[in-house]
Amino acid sequence: MTGRSDIIVIGGGIAGISAAGRMAADAQVTVLEAEDAIGYHATGRSAAIYIRNYGNAALRALNAASEPVFREPEGISDTSLLTPRGLLYVAMPEHAAAIETLMQGSVGMERVDADEAVRLVPILRRDAIAAAAIEPGAQDIDVDRLLQGFAKMLRHGGGRIVTQARANRISREGGLWRVETPQGVFEAPVIVNAAGAWADAVARMAGVQPLGLTPMRRSAVILPAPEGHDVSSWPLFACAGEGWYAKPEAGKLMISPADEDPSEPFDAWPDDMVLAEGLHRFEQAVTTPVTRIERSWAGLRSFFPDRTPAVGYAPDAEGFFWLAGQGGYGVQTSPALSALAADLCAGRASTLADPVVQALAPQRLMHAAFE
Template identity: 70%
Template sequence: MIETSDFLVIGGGIAGAGAAARLAPDASVTVLEMEDALGRHATGRSAAIFIRNYGNRTLRALNAVSEPVLENPDGIAEDSLLSPRGEMLIATEDELDAFESYLNGAEGMETLTADEAVDLFPLLRKEGIAAAAIERDARDIDVDRLLQGFARLAKRHGTQFVMDAPAERISRSSGIWRVETPKGAFEAPVLINAAGAWADQVAALARVKKVGLVPMRRSAAIVPAPEGVDITGWPLVASASESWYAKPDAGKFMVSPADEDPVEPHDAWADDMVLAEGLHRFEQAVTMPVTRVERNWAGLRSFVSDRTPVVGFAPDAEGFFWLAGQGGYGVQTAPALSRLVADLCLKRPSELTGEVVAALDPARLF
């Protein structure tokens, strides 16, 4: 038996679940997820912080539209998905150019003296800080509540989520896309490719031109904080050159080497050498030694050449919709991008400017 719907979404991460949630009130939607649960890969391994100034000009515009939804997630969650954190950027003498580049065009950034930076994150080595700034409004995101809220909203309007259903064959005939999976065949006139690191592989199955997606590994580890030190209210701190960052996490530190190593799509794990090098860079900036790693993991952040998401209908395949290339911005831009997906698919005006929509359009890459 073939199941049909108006929209068929491949991928059950934050992108696919968000798209389904926004389409479902006005159309029938089926989401196909290759794993046994939603958000198994990039979504479930996110550092989970909303940083208004994170990303290029287009991404910052998406951040601005997403923030009110995260603060007041009507229909998604009962209360705000954000909680106080702050993001502090520090620079050595060698990182001053990168520091100034980040602050160029940034909003809500406050420069700090080295003493002020150490007051906020007391483990920092003051002598190594040539410049510092903080975005006090940067906030932690409750990723699981956002993902599950999207899923509940979609299901409330009839969306079917099919687990353990990787796309094995994709074809199009008479204006209808057909996706064959171990759970059966599914059809719809519009196929939304929200497959994360696997998005170009999905395009190849559908015989659609790839967008040049490059999955990049990002590793992280949990390390203990010094005994007797309450780090709960400390901000995330990052090097201006993005060579490491550290974030308080349940009384411990999540430390990342901020790696971006190109890899094939897979269930990622941390590279021991890369992680060790990142932890060493962290140790050079702070007064605490890393005595042990309690656990580590890695996720894949996927980018195209201009590091801007790819959102819109493919120029070479009718009814094939790209929702990919979110890089490390997928969770915090999900509210804006899920709205855009629904607006473009249902031919409604978008709250985003024409400039932003054009910057996201897959046609720019061809």
């Protein structure tokens, strides 16, 4: 198979598929995905929740810009992609100051006392709670419907997705990027690097300076619901000190040790010791023991040094566009980041505030990458 497009997107996670869906209105787009299905890596292993007050100032601006799309996803889905959930932060005495940090600059967060925290999540140990706060507006995201909706948008615009098409060689000649894959050779004047944990590796392959991306493993397990409890109405509840978080999931509990262990890019799996330590921290905050793990998994969340994504053309390579470093925010920022990527590729002004666009610009990372 060979193909000429206006834009090649490398990576079929939510970043690549959402951007390609938006770009298909203006250009012929081909997405190259290394695996046999889109959304295989970080996207398919997401905690799947929208948290307005998550991340730094630039990310919070992206969160705010994305929310209206989740609520009224025109062209993506016929109905809202959000379901009410809520997020409760609890702090043991040693983490009480973390609640103050979370409240700073927040929108819609409220302090609650220990009694209210236990009313919301009955298994919490009241005597272990020094402070608590809730974000009532946190919402579950239907990630699969979001991903498939953007894929449908891409195909409706005449674009295509090629799976099992890992980039083996990337070169530029005659104003075109040339990507050699097991499925054939693909060419386009613009290449979008949406390769997630592999984004710096893709840049190196293309002869472009990498930007200092660090993939970090995040693990999770599924536990049975605590005996005698219906968890379906519980909020996501989390240690304010980032030692663990727990989310109701199909009548069970998904628990993560909130690990961030630097990793090489690979198909991640959990470390048993990391899981054990995280579950021990969780047990210190609740009244019910962990007795059985039904399933475990891990994914890679990739960060640049300032924990802010890079979105824009590389200063050192014509037609090479960065869309990487979404960390743990990729799903919930995808509506805003995909719109920004499409606008920049088409030469349009973004609806995002200019300071936000500048905070995402890849050139901010060029010097840091050499240090």
